[in-house]
Amino acid sequence: MITFEPSFFTERNRDIDDVTLRAIAREVRKDILKMTSEVQSGHPGGAMSATDIIVTLYYYKMRHNPENPKWEKRDRFVLSKGHVCPALYSVLARTGYFPLEKLHEFRKIDGSLQGHPDMKKTPGIEISTGSLGHGIGAAVGMAMGLKLDKSDSKVYCMIGDGEAQEGSVWEASMAASHYNLDNLVVILDNNNLQIDGPVDEVMSIYPAMEKWKAFGWHVIEINGHDFKEIREALDEADRVRYKPTMIVAKTVKGKGVSFMENRAEWHGKALPPELLKEALKELGELV
Amino acid sequence: MEKVSLRDAYGETLVELGKEDDRIVVFDADLSGSTKTAKFAKAFPERFFNMGIAETDMMNVAAGMATTGKIPFVSTFAIFGTGRAWEAVRQTICYPNLSVKIVCTHGGITVGEDGASHQALEDVANMRNIPNMRVIVPADDVETRQVIRKIAYTEGPFYVRLTREKFPRIFDENYKFEIGKGHVLREGEDVTVISNGVMTSFALYAADILEREGISIEVIHMPTVKPIDTELIVKSASKTGAVVTAEEHSIIGGLGSAVAEVLVENYPVPMERLGTPDVFGRSGKGWELLHYFKLDEKGIVEKVKKVLERKER
Numbered sequence: 025m026i027t028f029e030p031s032f033f034t035e036r037n038r039d040i041d042d043v044t045l046r047a048i049a050r051e052v053r054k055d056i057l058k059m060t061s062e063v064q065s066g067h068p069g070g071a072m073s074a075t076d077i078i079v080t081l082y083y084y085k086m087r088h089n090p091e092n093p094k095w096e097k098r099d100r101f102v103l104s105k106g107h108v109c110p111a112l113y114s115v116l117a118r119t120g121y122f123p124l125e126k127l128h129e130f131r132k133i134d135g136s137l138q139g140h141p142d143m144k145k146t147p148g149i150e151i152s153t154g155s156l157g158h159g160i161g162a163a164v165g166m167a168m169g170l171k172l173d174k175s176d177s178k179v180y181c182m183i184g185d186g187e188a189q190e191g192s193v194w195e196a197s198m199a200a201s202h203y204n205l206d207n208l209v210v211i212l213d214n215n216n217l218q219i220d221g222p223v224d225e226v227m228s229i230y231p232a233m234e235k236w237k238a239f240g241w242h243v244i245e246i247n248g249h250d251f252k253e254i255r256e257a258l259d260e261a262d263r264v265r266y267k268p269t270m271i272v273a274k275t276v277k278g279k280g281v282s283f284m285e286n287r288a289e290w291h292g293k294a295l296p297p298e299l300l301k302e303a304l305k306e307l308g309e310l311v
Numbered sequence: 312m313e314k315v316s317l318r319d320a321y322g323e324t325l326v327e328l329g330k331e332d333d334r335i336v337v338f339d340a341d342l343s344g345s346t347k348t349a350k351f352a353k354a355f356p357e358r359f360f361n362m363g364i365a366e367t368d369m370m371n372v373a374a375g376m377a378t379t380g381k382i383p384f385v386s387t388f389a390i391f392g393t394g395r396a397w398e399a400v401r402q403t404i405c406y407p408n409l410s411v412k413i414v415c416t417h418g419g420i421t422v423g424e425d426g427a428s429h430q431a432l433e434d435v436a437n438m439r440n441i442p443n444m445r446v447i448v449p450a451d452d453v454e455t456r457q458v459i460r461k462i463a464y465t466e467g468p469f470y471v472r473l474t475r476e477k478f479p480r481i482f483d484e485n486y487k488f489e490i491g492k493g494h495v496l497r498e499g500e501d502v503t504v505i506s507n508g509v510m511t512s513f514a515l516y517a518a519d520i521l522e523r524e525g526i527s528i529e530v531i532h533m534p535t536v537k538p539i540d541t542e543l544i545v546k547s548a549s550k551t552g553a554v555v556t557a558e559e560h561s562i563i564g565g566l567g568s569a570v571a572e573v574l575v576e577n578y579p580v581p582m583e584r585l586g587t588p589d590v591f592g593r594s595g596k597g598w599e600l601l602h603y604f605k606l607d608e609k610g611i612v613e614k615v616k617k618v619l620e621r622k623e624r
């Protein structure tokens with residue numbers, strides 16, 4: 025297991041290479057599949073499309089302190105598409121917010137890891153989410169509050185592309201630009217799938233980049249599974265002044281397991297035991 | 312008792328209605344597989360509208376379409392249909408008294424593992440408090456089919472609360488649902504238990520248990536929470552002199568509140584409410600959570616004993 029001292033995370037832009045990030049992401053994907061399979065419930069697909077970005081945020085970019093989750097100087101991460109919390113729970117456990125064994129509590133009646141993120145039950149969760157379209161507004165409020173305090177902490181937020189259909193996402197986007205929130209970076213997990221099918225067939229959000237540009241955002245498009253591109257986009261956002269940044273990350277739902285990739289059916293369905301074995305094998309686990 | 316799916320009954324009835332009447336249109340917000348409107352979407356793609364994850368807009372659009380003479384059924388999870396979109400329902404559907412039928416699945420604690428964010432424990436309260444809105448909580452598939460048919464051809468807005476979990480079937484084909492009417496499923500002398508949804512099957516079970524202890528329970532199934540059957544509640548309360556309500560919902564604002572309002576103004580008797588206390592839900596398996604919150608026969612027996620004590624005091 026790849027571990028770091030808590031002090032490793034308290035400065036931004038850490039010295040960590042793509043090979044290491046990729047290895048961590050592979051462990052996280054295995055966690056996601058095991059957690060959801062154990063309770064035969066939860067959302068593996070969108071968690072796997074988000075994994076590389078969340079790993080890069082927590083291992084490379086964000087300033088945070090697993091020993092002191094409420095550390096005043098921390099950067100914040102809001103998982104607005106809260107259903108993919110297995111990815112976040114795994115990263116929080118692996119960076120040291122709570123023991124890895126806790127992952128077995130996911131979705132269980134006496135557990136601390138709820139089906140959707142609960143900031144009152146889980147250390148490291150900045151705001152409770154689950155109903156789509158709300159987290160991004162809370163991220164705007166955090167960014168505004170940090171500005172009031174003259175803090176240089178940043179707020180990162182991830183939204184889903186289906187989630188972007190909610191009007192509240194656009195209300196928050198308008199406010200972020202109106203208040204010149206250059207301390208806010210939102211990542212759109214653009215896997216082009218939601219529950220009922222492809223986003224452009226269910227209810228198109230395109231052209232997405234032009235929409236956020238028109239809302240006054242700095243917009244960057246990347247491959248959401250290329251660590252170099254993720255890193256560079258996050259670094260570019262640091263240099264933007266007076267505007268929030270939207271990173272449109274092209275991703276693949278179910279990324280990492282061939283038979284799950286780009287398949288809407290794995291949105292909210294856990295792998296049965298036989299398929300779990302196969303998937304873990306693909307991810308390099310000796311089973 | 313055989314466990315049956317209320318949402319499948321809904322989807323199948325929609326298809327039947329769609330065949331009979333081309334004014335029937337259906338809206339969903341990216342949950343058609345779960346709400347079972349996908350069955351209608353497959354049969355009548357031109358009359359099915361997926362609005363994306365945009366529940367508020369879906370309500371407004373359905374209202375607009377109702378003004379053109381269509382009969383819209385609108386579905387999503389209960390918390391999003393009655394919570395997220397609440398003010399659109401109030402402003403654009405209920406205020407103009409339009410014929411929009413909001414049928415939501417995933418009501419109650421039996422949503423299960425998704426946890427508090429997805430468990431609608433306040434949906435009945437949310438809808439009951441809007442003028443013109445009528446609220447129905449069926450117990451099984453037989454009743455669901457009748458409810459859906461009935462509301463399709465009754466003017467004005469409705470909210471029907473269905474569930475993710477399968478529930479025991481308690482009715483046969485002789486059952487006849489009527490809007491605004493409660494049903495005495497079992498006559499008794501000592502305490503009246505008024506319930507709906509899954510709690511009615513637990514009420515019948517509790518009545519059996521209590522009978523063995525010499526306590527006689529009158530079980531009333533009350534699918535329509537609004538307009539509530541005042542006459543039946545008063546009649547039964549005046550016979551038994553004590554009432555317990557049981558619902559898979561917060562004790563604030565649902566069936567228990569509706570019955571309490573009737574009793575307090577017409578025929579005050581000792582009363583106890585069984586529901587979730589004023590707290591959020593949590594992750595767990597659906598049936599496990601029912602027992603966790605004592606939403607079962609044991610919970611009803613406990614409340615009956617408590618109300619009996621107060622009655623005899």
Ligand SMILES: Cc1ncc(C[n+]2csc(CCOP(=O)(O)OP(=O)(O)O)c2C)c(N)n1
Pocket residue numbers: 069070071073105107108154155156157183184185186187188213215217218219277291340341342364391395
């Ligand atoms: C307001 C709201 N409506 C509906 C849902 C149910 N739901 C959960 S995930 C999901 C699809 C999300 O699609 P997307 O945002 O693209 O997520 P991803 O593909 O990244 O998993 C839906 C409709 C919800 N959680 N919140």
Ligand SMILES: [Mg+2]
Pocket residue numbers: 070184185186213214215216217218
């Ligand atoms: Mg998506």
